[in-house]
Amino acid sequence: xxxxxxxxxxxxxxxxxxxxxxxxxxxxxxxxxxxxWCCRANLAPPMLCCGINRTHATPGAIRxxxxxxxxxxxxxxxxxxxxxxxxxxxxxxxxxxxxxxxGELGTAxxxxxxxxxxxxxxxxxxxxxxxxxxxxxxxAAYADPAVLRDDRIEMDAVDPLLLTMPDNTYRSxxxxxxxxxxxxxxxxxxx
Amino acid sequence: xxxxxxxxxxxxxxxxxxxxxxxxxxxxxxxxxxxxWCCRANLAPPMLCCGINRTHATPGAIRxxxxxxxxxxxxxxxxxxxxxxxxxxxxxxxxxxxxxxxGELGTAxxxxxxxxxxxxxxxxxxxxxxxxxxxxxxxAAYADPAVLRDDRIEMDAVDPLLLTMPDNTYRSxxxxxxxxxxxxxxxxxxx
Numbered sequence: 001x002x003x004x005x006x007x008x009x010x011x012x013x014x015x016x017x018x019x020x021x022x023x024x025x026x027x028x029x030x031x032x033x034x035x036x037w038c039c040r041a042n043l044a045p046p047m048l049c050c051g052i053n054r055t056h057a058t059p060g061a062i063r064x065x066x067x068x069x070x071x072x073x074x075x076x077x078x079x080x081x082x083x084x085x086x087x088x089x090x091x092x093x094x095x096x097x098x099x100x101x102x103g104e105l106g107t108a109x110x111x112x113x114x115x116x117x118x119x120x121x122x123x124x125x126x127x128x129x130x131x132x133x134x135x136x137x138x139x140a141a142y143a144d145p146a147v148l149r150d151d152r153i154e155m156d157a158v159d160p161l162l163l164t165m166p167d168n169t170y171r172s173x174x175x176x177x178x179x180x181x182x183x184x185x186x187x188x189x190x191x
Numbered sequence: 192x193x194x195x196x197x198x199x200x201x202x203x204x205x206x207x208x209x210x211x212x213x214x215x216x217x218x219x220x221x222x223x224x225x226x227x228w229c230c231r232a233n234l235a236p237p238m239l240c241c242g243i244n245r246t247h248a249t250p251g252a253i254r255x256x257x258x259x260x261x262x263x264x265x266x267x268x269x270x271x272x273x274x275x276x277x278x279x280x281x282x283x284x285x286x287x288x289x290x291x292x293x294g295e296l297g298t299a300x301x302x303x304x305x306x307x308x309x310x311x312x313x314x315x316x317x318x319x320x321x322x323x324x325x326x327x328x329x330x331a332a333y334a335d336p337a338v339l340r341d342d343r344i345e346m347d348a349v350d351p352l353l354l355t356m357p358d359n360t361y362r363s364x365x366x367x368x369x370x371x372x373x374x375x376x377x378x379x380x381x382x
Binding site for chain 2: 004005006007008009010011012013014015016017018020036037038039040041042043044045046047048049051053072075078079080081082083084085086087092099101112113116117118123124126128129130131133135138139140141142143144145148151152153154155156160161162163164165166167168169170171172173174175176177178179180181182183184185187188191
């Protein structure tokens with residue numbers, strides 16, 4: 001690779017990702033699984049997408065109800081969040097791990113004690129070889145008033161969990177480095 | 192919301208996301224745009240997806256070449272990365288901002304000086320109302336040997352940029368909080 005030395009590595013590269021809890025209605029009760037493959041997909045209307053292995057119980061529940069929730073746990077919920085990833089909703093009732101609340105969709109259980117929760121209506125499920133990529137419209141979002149400043153969510157107050165792999169480590173959000181759409185402005189003006 | 196107080200907020204919720212540079216071949220030269228809506232989508236074969244507003248030049252280039260790259264800049268590349276988000280490849284030649292290298296796909300320019308770079312072949316582009324959700328198979332990945340430990344990418348060494356919104360702030364990866372698939376084990380065993 002020219003003057004810079006680069007070596008080929010496994011294409012199974014992980015990005016450092018926020019951890020979310022995906023809520024579904026499974027077998028008549030609320031179920032939650034942590035996921036690290038979730039990002040926004042569309043601006044207007046707001047949509048997000050989640051890549052979920054079909055070996056989990058969640059993809060079937062999403063297809064069945066056409067709804068799901070995405071909840072952002074805080075670092076203080078790390079242990080309960082991790083637990084939800086160690087047992088399957090197919091075997092274990094996870095409906096009592098958190099306080100559960102339903103919103104307007106009725107079939108997308110949310111974690112009431114997460115600082116941020118979104119209920120989503122399925123727009124499309126893209127069936128990839130091992131994973132379902134569930135694209136959902138965020139029809140409503142809820143937050144703990146304590147994480148709001150001027151009605152907007154302040155991520156420092158949310159104190160989310162990030163996950164890095166392959167070291168499989170939960171991390172906090174780090175320090176501020178600079179302003180986006182700003183620190184590159186001088187270079188743009190010097191052109 | 193039961194005993195926990197929650198208020199309704201705008202559904203346009205942002206997750207704290209890693210910043211990547213999406214590389215495309217545009218008008219015969221390399222072009223790069225920073226993006227915060229990118230996550231893994233499939234495990235085997237490895238795929239990722241990127242939500243990109245169609246007002247940008249990048250979605251057209253992805254559709255035209257059927258390829259793109261995803262590069263993970265380090266915090267030291269914050270200013271150059273931000274610059275790429277302030278000017279459009281439709282107006283400005285961004286091919287000299289970084290050292291450019293091509294891999295086996297030939298049409299997916301990568302940032303040679305990013306610690307991690309992936310070249311992707313388009314699997315599907317999902318056309319959402321404002322954004323294209325480009326799903327790509329990672330056909331090859333490259334890394335700076337300095338960020339590898341036992342041939343695996345160490346995210347602390349990559350020192351990636353995270354973006355939080357709406358405060359539009361770049362951040363570093365924070366401190367270690369616990370081990371994933373581990374800290375919830377006691378609760379799983381106590382069931």
